[in-house]
Amino acid sequence: AQSVSQHNHHVILSEAASLELGCNYSYGGTVNLFWYVQYPGQHLQLLLKYFSGDPLVKGIKGFEAEFIKSKFSFNLRKPSVQWSDTAEYFCAVNIRGGADGLTFGKGTHLIIQP
Amino acid sequence: GAGVSQSPRYKVAKRGQDVALRCDPISGHVSLFWYQQALGQGPEFLTYFQNEAQLDKSGLPSDRFFAERPEGSVSTLKIQRTQQEDSAVYLCASSLPPYNEQFFGPGTRLTVL
Numbered sequence: 001a002q003s004v005s006q007h008n009h010h011v012i013l014s015e016a017a018s019l020e021l022g023c024n025y026s027y028g029g030t031v032n033l034f035w036y037v038q039y040p041g042q043h044l045q046l047l048l049k050y051f052s053g054d055p056l057v058k059g060i061k062g063f064e065a066e067f068i069k070s071k072f073s074f075n076l077r078k079p080s081v082q083w084s085d086t087a088e089y090f091c092a093v094n095i096r097g098g099a100d101g102l103t104f105g106k107g108t109h110l111i112i113q114p
Numbered sequence: 115g116a117g118v119s120q121s122p123r124y125k126v127a128k129r130g131q132d133v134a135l136r137c138d139p140i141s142g143h144v145s146l147f148w149y150q151q152a153l154g155q156g157p158e159f160l161t162y163f164q165n166e167a168q169l170d171k172s173g174l175p176s177d178r179f180f181a182e183r184p185e186g187s188v189s190t191l192k193i194q195r196t197q198q199e200d201s202a203v204y205l206c207a208s209s210l211p212p213y214n215e216q217f218f219g220p221g222t223r224l225t226v227l
Binding site for chain 2: 004032034036042043044045046049051090092094096100101102103104105106107
């Protein structure tokens, strides 16, 4: 079975700082990778996804992530964060070609200080 | 509606009561998923339907939990004889194969007293 680990459970940054949230997965086969965000009081929303092709994917609100197959990683980045980026961020994976459920990491609670 | 909807949004149950949680997926979405999210944790997979067929129920924590989707659209997650450890947010998601992007509903927050 696959698993996902997110290294930082709580991150506090000031506005305009750069962001990188780590995500590693364990699975020997081919996977689809996702980052979801949950803003306070709202439901989970997809930030970006990787299925195949260019390992650098761009999502909404200026976020991007890079899939590094050799490191089993899919880290999320944003060059300059805003106060409105305060939220919970979840990395998730499922097996490519299978219509199975997502395996999520435990999440990273990001707080942006104005 | 345009998104996945769930009802009720909040449910308080006394220990031992049965509860039923409803999910309305995005119209036309073939796949439907249920997840359980405990406080401070990521969502955990419970079960998956493709149309009315329940293809995977490996994540259901006990035989007190079961789910159905009799007509391939609306789904109900039922928990019998609720226990305090069942307190969590229950999330529903739907998707349209061959894409694996899942769209989530707002969740039902279940509190068992």
